[in-house]
Amino acid sequence: MAKYQVSKSIDVRGEVCPIPDVETKRALKDMKPGEILEVWIDYPLSKERIPETVKKLGHEVLEIEEVGKSEWKIYIKVK
Template sequence: MKNKLTLQNLFKIFSSQTKLEILMTIFDNNLTASEIANRLNKDLSTIYRHLVQLKNIGILKSKRVKGIEYFDFSSTKVFQLIENAIEFLNEINGEHVIDCSNLKECFFAESPNNLNPDYVLDVRGEICPVPDVKTRKMLETLEEGKILLVIVDYPLSAERIPISVSKMGAKVLAKISEKAGEVKIFIQK
């Protein structure tokens, strides 16, 4: 039975880090509860409880294929709402992008094969889904062949970003970890 969703409850849902991670994981594919639990490295019963809550209020839907339940968004507007919220936060907090074309060079001594990015997106300190969404939005604005360096310190984003940008048609040139907990991802559009 579907519960009535209110604006207050919607924002309460988006304040749950686990629920946001579940939504970002489902964004890529229709997934089962166990696939989501494995990707997020979380307990299956916890993930399933969240999935049922999200389904009961109408944010998610599910279908059974050969007895296995797969979860998906009930509407693309759910993800658009998350994207719009992140864009609003960028307006308020400012963007963390360095345009290397305005500098003599944007050189990183640690860059593999002397890759020099055209832009640097620093999303350290941001948690899912912010790094993922900012990376996709930034790639949409780049010209073909340009290189974007994304610096993250959130482990789930370090795993998700290469997968999601590859699905967009971008090429992951390198993924390096120099400092504990920090990952640099070089992406070419």
């Protein structure tokens, strides 16, 4: 069973900054409060930058889950 009720998922693996940040912001803009965005990344700097950006936008980072060697999923709750 999934940890979160994911409303939307984006996969930006293989991309480097600023693409993961830009795509995350674009996805969040189209979402409603309470929905959860799942972001797949493999660029280590994005693991730091995306949560900072999300918090500045007023949303909540629920979890950064390591899913492989240099691969993560970031769960973001839209506020």
